[in-house]
Amino acid sequence: MNSNSEIKSLLQKFVLNQCTPEEVNEVVAYYKKNQLTDDFPTVEDIQNLLGEMPKMDKQTADDIFMNILSASKEEETIIELPERRSNFRKYISIAASVVVLLGIGFFYKQHVSNKVVEQKFDFKSSDIVLQLENGETQILSEHNSAQIKDSKGNIVGNQSGDKIAYESSLDPEKLVYNTIKIPYGKKFRLQLSDGTMVHLNAGTTLKYPVKFIAGENRQVFLDGEAFFDVAKDKKHPFIVNADELNVRVLGTHFNVSNYPEDAATDVVLVEGSVGMYQSNEEFDALKNTILKPGFKGSFNKENAKISTKAVITDIYTSWIDGGLTFRNMTFKNIITKLERRYNVTIVNKNEKLANEKFNASFKDESIDKVMSYFNDIHGINYTIKNDQILIK
Structure with a gap:
């Protein structure tokens, strides 16, 4: 030099x-x-x-x-x-x-080999991104079939369309994580190495082990929304970490919604039982909140309090089949969820409308029909041009 x-x-x-x-x-x-x-x-x-x-x-x-x-x-x-x-x-x-x-x-x-610096992910892109332990990324198409390989070229799973199934025969010495990032407008499915099925909603990131290890909890990390059908294993509790909240199960069906715009992280139990507790605490079945089927547990992000109430679970899981539900939700948050669901940009110039709350449910409808509903029922004036929606 x-x-x-x-x-x-x-x-x-x-x-x-x-x-x-x-x-x-x-x-x-x-x-x-x-x-x-x-x-x-x-x-x-x-x-x-x-x-x-x-x-x-x-x-x-x-x-x-x-x-x-x-x-x-x-x-x-x-x-x-x-x-x-x-x-x-x-x-x-x-x-x-x-x-x-x-x-x-x-x-x-x-x-650097132990800790990967997270890069900001553009959820408005069209790519489903799989990130390996060493930071390498693979672009996935939900219309293709491919082998999923680790950083050394070993096959760890197989992709078929909108689903990845991880191998159960692997025998790693330590936990190795993959992270999948689902963009706006798309959904995806994972079958983890223990047989647990995970449905991932749009705008969601899930970090999970390529293979769970005997003697350790089965823990995954969620930002966004996912429905879990957890394989039963009494010796190895399954834990979903949603920022400050842990959800602990042995084998059950439940939904976790943990989007940043929401004031609470919601857990809706369809079958079995789950425990809810703060992520900086140890699980205690006598002290922690235990949900029963048909109930929703809400973790308030501001005060860390957990409340529960009986709900119709289909309302909160209908997104898997294309449904869309808003319950006592501000229009500002509804806009965010519509942008995520349909991968559109919505500009709201009606400031009074932002904090008004709405209840609505839709089946697998287009964005045109959803906006038409708000116009017919609530008199919301809007125009749609390509992927841009302007609310006047």
Whole structure:
């Protein structure tokens, strides 16, 4: 690396975690040799590169900060500043910035295989995306058949149309997760390795093990809505994590709705029994809420309280067959759900309408018929052009 442009390019790759092991060694060697010379990148250069770092969760950021502190203390014991340089403060800043860069880079290298940085998913795209444990992604078409492979090329499941069935014969030493992301306007099905069937609604993300392991709970992580037909296994409870709520079952049929716009996470039990409790707590059958068939449990996201009431379960599971139901729902939230269901964009210029609440149920209807209903019953004036709906 003889030119300034080469080290800048390599430093950028380092910050973005794109260096090979050999290139990482080059960066470290260059820093040790040239940390106080004029051709080292400026503080502004480094700050610009830092701005391109992927976002991390709080725990990762805390770990990195502690790592940097320990690295900085080690650096302080060996750096000697030239007294004759009048701009030595500049070089302190550069050295400190590079210590931060190296600290982040090394931490990222050490943890990238264990922790995948989640990329923001565009639910309004038309692609069903399957993400592997190492971050690699596969685009799925609900009209095709294909083999599902892991990062090493091993077959772990088979796709047939809108369903993936995972192999039950695999024998992994540790849990390996896949994450599937369902865009607006589509639905999908999964058969997990234990035989559990999962129906995934539009705008849903589910993280789940490729193969469950004996002796450990069968746990999956849900953002969105899914209907679970859980295979019975008394020795291995099945747990759905929906952010701050855990839903624990042994074998049953139930629906979980956990969309971000909703004030509550709803669990509707069709058959069997489920326990509801906060995700930071241990399950206690005597203290936690136990649902009976025909009941809905609602976890209030604001105060973490759980309430239950008897419901007609078909209303909450009709989406599997194309149905659509709104119960005491603001029109603002209805818009979000219509956008998700039909993959359209709705612009509402009637501000008074946003917070009004409605009750409505539809079978497998088109967006035109749904909007026509609101116009006929509630006098909502609208126009539809392509995938754009304007409410006046």
